[in-house]
Amino acid sequence: xxxxxxxxxxxxxxxxxxxxxxxxxxxxxxxxxxxxxxxxxxxxxxxxxxxxxxxxxxxxxxxxxxxxxxxxxxxxxxxxxxxxxxxxxxxxxxxxxxxxxxxxxxxxxxxxxxxxxxxxxxxxxxxxxxxxxxxxxxxxxxxxxxxxxxxxxxxxxxxxxxxxxxxxxxxxxxxxxxxxxxxxxxxxxxxxxxxxxxxxxxxxxxxxxxxxxxxxxxxxxxxxxxxxxxxxxxxxxxxxxxxxxxxxxxxxxxxxxxxxxxxxxxxxxxxxxxxxxxxxxxxxxxxxxxxxxxxxxxxxxxxxxxxxxxxxxxxxxxxxxxxxxxxxxxxxxxxxxxxxxxxxxxxxxxxxxxxxxxxxxxxxxxxxxxxxxxxxxxxxxxxxxxxxxxxxxxxxxxxxxxxxxxxxxxxxxxx
Numbered sequence: 001x002x003x004x005x006x007x008x009x010x011x012x013x014x015x016x017x018x019x020x021x022x023x024x025x026x027x028x029x030x031x032x033x034x035x036x037x038x039x040x041x042x043x044x045x046x047x048x049x050x051x052x053x054x055x056x057x058x059x060x061x062x063x064x065x066x067x068x069x070x071x072x073x074x075x076x077x078x079x080x081x082x083x084x085x086x087x088x089x090x091x092x093x094x095x096x097x098x099x100x101x102x103x104x105x106x107x108x109x110x111x112x113x114x115x116x117x118x119x120x121x122x123x124x125x126x127x128x129x130x131x132x133x134x135x136x137x138x139x140x141x142x143x144x145x146x147x148x149x150x151x152x153x154x155x156x157x158x159x160x161x162x163x164x165x166x167x168x169x170x171x172x173x174x175x176x177x178x179x180x181x182x183x184x185x186x187x188x189x190x191x192x193x194x195x196x197x198x199x200x201x202x203x204x205x206x207x208x209x210x211x212x213x214x215x216x217x218x219x220x221x222x223x224x225x226x227x228x229x230x231x232x233x234x235x236x237x238x239x240x241x242x243x244x245x246x247x248x249x250x251x252x253x254x255x256x257x258x259x260x261x262x263x264x265x266x267x268x269x270x271x272x273x274x275x276x277x278x279x280x281x282x283x284x285x286x287x288x289x290x291x292x293x294x295x296x297x298x299x300x301x302x303x304x305x306x307x308x309x310x311x312x313x314x315x316x317x318x319x320x321x322x323x324x325x326x327x328x329x330x331x332x333x334x335x336x337x338x339x340x341x342x343x344x345x346x347x348x349x350x351x352x353x354x355x356x357x358x359x360x361x362x363x364x365x366x367x368x369x370x371x372x373x374x375x376x377x378x379x380x381x382x383x384x385x386x387x388x389x390x391x392x393x394x395x396x397x398x399x400x401x402x403x404x405x406x407x408x409x410x411x412x413x414x415x
Contacts, residue, residue: 071119077111265306316382
């Protein structure tokens with residue numbers, strides 16, 4: 001019975017079959033391996049040594065076409081799988097183990113091609129080409145196995161979907177907490193700002209009102225003629241005047257501290273040498289009387305800082321070096337500038353004075369009205385102002401000192 005499938009069968013080649021071709025080849029002398037390899041590649045597409053598969057064995061139409069259709073279906077699927085893989089890795093740049101994907105793609109394409117050739121052999125017995133494709137498939141398969149083995153530890157270390165979902169839940173919980181903390185912090189900052197403003201207003205009012213009373217007391221004591229009073233009354237008036245003057249001084253110091261915190265002065269491009277010479281000229285008399293020596297070394301010549309602040313800082317530091325000098329040793333003051341390891345400009349002021357016991361007073365050294373020596377001219381305001389002036393510009397001041405070994409102040413500018 002003739003069917004459409006039967007019509008697609010090729011005619012037998014010269015009346016030969018698979019067995020006859022095999023017997024013919026057995027009668028030919030065998031070449032060595034090198035010649036066989038050369039013949040293999042030279043006649044890669046030559047099919048004269050074999051009949052089509054339809055005539056090699058006893059194939060029924062059903063059996064043959066099941067084989068052919070299955071091979072073609074496998075080839076089509078094996079071709080589409082790499083296409084989809086390529087589409088995936090080109091769309092998603094974050095796909096891990098990209099080389100493994102390319103190896104799998106090559107392996108699958110080669111494997112599918114062997115199935116396509118296997119189906120074609122029913123009409124076109126290209127057994128040499130089929131063998132070459134199978135060899136290439138074997139090589140790529142082995143390379144893929146090795147590459148996959150190498151990345152197995154990394155694959156095993158990848159977190160599962162459940163792990164990622166758990167992490168996402170934890171992060172969301174943390175974000176909710178942070179959001180709540182941020183709201184609470186903003187509320188606290190707003191409340192703190194209100195309290196600061198209230199405190200500032202209270203300080204201004206207090207300073208203004210007390211200053212008026214202190215000024216009135218000072219004026220009244222000036223109007224009184226102590227020469228007409230007895231000694232005790234005159235002494236009381238002098239004490240009242242002294243207290244009034246002290247109160248005015250305290251109010252002036254408080255106002256100065258408030259102004260530093262409130263005012264925002266614009267930085268200027270200053271030359272350390274020029275500012276230092278100006279301050280030294282103002283303190284010239286004190287420096288000469290006490291035989292003080294000031295050495296300067298400005299490796300960094302300029303700084304961006306408010307002029308009035310830098311003058312005030314140097315004035316206070318140099319004055320303190322004179323004030324807290326050793327009785328039997330002339331003051332030696334060394335002022336220098338340099339860049340620290342973070343690239344910030346540092347102004348260093350060192351002296352050979354009596355020093356400060358930082359273990360005892362370190363946390364109070366920059367406090368208002370904090371003094372650490374029995375000096376009648378000490379008022380505990382200078383270092384407080386210096387610290388405030390430095391910090392309002394985003395800088396930092398560090399003190400290093402030992403009793404009887406002098407004091408070093410390092411001012412780190414925030415440029």
